Amino acid sequence: MSTENKEFFELLNSIANEQTFKLNLLGHEEESVVCKQLTTSQLKELIKTAVDSPLTQAAFNSTVTKIFKESLTENPGFKLNIIDRLLFILETRTHSLSPTKIVEVEGKSITISFEELKKKLKQQIKKNNNLFINSSVTEGKITISFGIPSIETEVQLNEELYKNVQFNLEDMEELRKVIGEAFINEIAKSLNTITIDDKILDLSSGTFKNRLKIVESLPASLIQKVIEYIESYKKIISDCLTIEGYTVPIDSTLFTVR
């Protein structure tokens, strides 16, 4: 490559770094981060995840997490969670492609306004603030703390369990197994610490497989509290993403223009 072109490419990259947007992270007491806009290379990576497993969405989640981290202009100083990532997805979609998308559902044309989705999410997160901050529950000597899963924990799950695994979802037996495992994984992702007497076990310090072993040994009543928590926040998110009865899928289709 010629020297002129090298200089040009450096300038192009510097311009990309300057074209940023502010992302308000509602689960962190109105904290915000500055993100760079999506590049075409990153857009291609997202679209490639279209062949992802619809049950785990591991490839899409890993890719979008990687892009989210690359986009941050500086370290936020706190752990980012999957709601932060959802807000990033909606915001980067708006800034990098367009603020709306039209989908055809059963012959009906639905216009998705990402601004509207963000507005609904903001309102609901504010209204149900207790669901988006860490909580704890105690039974006997055991106290568990849980919250919205961090993106790091989800990366760990995808790397350890889902990477390079192909599911045959035509096979009912395998499908049942995958759904069961995905359910346990959701619970394990949400847990932060386990306290027994004065001893605190930080689950983020071990592997995801270890985390699963610990979850399996916890009393069912404690697990039930976590399930109720997950169901509550997921319902709020799902309602926010529903327009005219259509739930906007948070996957690669969000980034396709046709």
Place this chain on the structure above:
Amino acid sequence: MNFLTQLSKDTLICSELQVKDYKEILKCTFGDTPDKIIFIETVCRIFSKITNRSLEYIKQLNIIDFFCLLLDIRANSLGNCSLILTQNEQKFNLELDLIKVKQETSSLFEQLTTTIKHSNLEVSFECPSIERLMQNTKEDYLSYIKSSCITKKRKKCTAMITTNEEAELFFNALPPKISLEIIDNFNKFVESITKMNYLSRYGFYEQQLTFLPSIESLLWFAKLLFNEPLNSLYDNIFYLSYSGKMNAEYVEGLSVGEYNYFVGLLRQVLASKNSPGENNQDQTFEEDAGLFEEET
């Protein structure tokens, strides 16, 4: 006699095609699957000679200009192109007006040359050069990215994209709004070029004669435009030397028009010698290959 050829950004003075170059074109397009590299190298060398421009200049011509130059050379050397078409099970002879073909093709260039602007970034999108089309590419639209310019603090920084590899690096670094516009422009161009049918002006709609911006299409048209069988050319050179007493080297240095004139003249002479009452040892020549242009 020299002739002028008008390209998208330049006017070239061209010398006539010589028989030896004509022979090279027939050779490099010979067979069912001629080699693309040999074809391009041969034709570029001939074009460079005819136009008195460097080989680099010729290889950097966009493919539409290259095709127009090929049409002009054919039209000025051999005239229009005869085609045999079939419609409703009937055969028709059609003389394809190559100047009209050139005009239709040239008009496309304007449609596909555009500058995509977004904020302080500009991307020049243009029909690819022969050189770029010969390079491997993951996506066809990459070869259409010609240059880019960034204006920052009233200073302009320009990059000429000369390889598809550079184009890919550049494309990947672009904001998606621009890259999607590049793809849109490419799709619009493909749509307009595939709609164009050179036969529709003659009322033939079932058959398609369309030029696509690819080396394969260029090669296909070169075979159509220069369709004299190679053995016929060799035979004619032989007869012009043997019966016409013309030096073969001299024949190869003639323009194609002059060559055809002498072939015609020799045919007349041989025909008169073969007429009843004349006893000539050359009487069997008329029945042989050569001296008779074969129609395709």
